[in-house]
Amino acid sequence: MINIAIDGPAGAGKSTIAKRASKELGFIYVDTGALYRTVGLNVLRQGKDTKNPDDVIPTLEGVDISLRFVNGEQRVFLGEEDVSEAIRQNEVSMAASNVSAIPAVREFLFSLQRDIAEKNNCIMD
Incomplete structure (x- = not known):
């Protein structure tokens, strides 16, 4: 598998480049x-x-987070619910910033990302 990671500050165009390169x-x-x-x-949602x-x-125990591709577009699922729109709310953005500071969350998501990368050619940002 070939995997490419793009890192950089917010607003630098990482997503634009990653999406274009992945398509090509x-x-x-x-x-x-x-x-x-x-x-x-x-x-x-759990009031924590x-x-x-x-x-x-x-909250990480048993949580089912997955990426699915619908009509060529990445959709994010929490269990069987498509939360792709819900995760773009301002309150969720702040929550993401908070949880990203917790090492156990980073470890959990690194594991998920590794699983994706082992099975697919991918570009991550």
């Missing part, structure tokens, strides 16, 4: 930020504090 190369595009947003959404590791870490 026939790779899947993985929006890693969407994964953090989904964890944040899940924590919010997104800044408190003791609240956040238990």
Whole structure:
């Protein structure tokens, strides 16, 4: 498998480049930020504090976050629910920022990203 990761500051054009390159190369595009947003959404829905590791870490147990490609577009699922639109709310953006500071969340999502990368040619941002 070939995997490319694009990193950089917000607003630098990472997603634009990653989407264009993935389309031209026939790779899947993985929006890693969407994964953090989904964890944040899940924590919010459970009424937990997104800044408190003791609240956040238990929400990772058994959570089913997946990426599916519908008509060539990446969609993000929490269980069987398509949350692709819900994760773009401002409150969820803040929650994503909070949970991303928790090492256990990063480890959980790195594992998910590795699983995706092992099975697919992909470009991640």
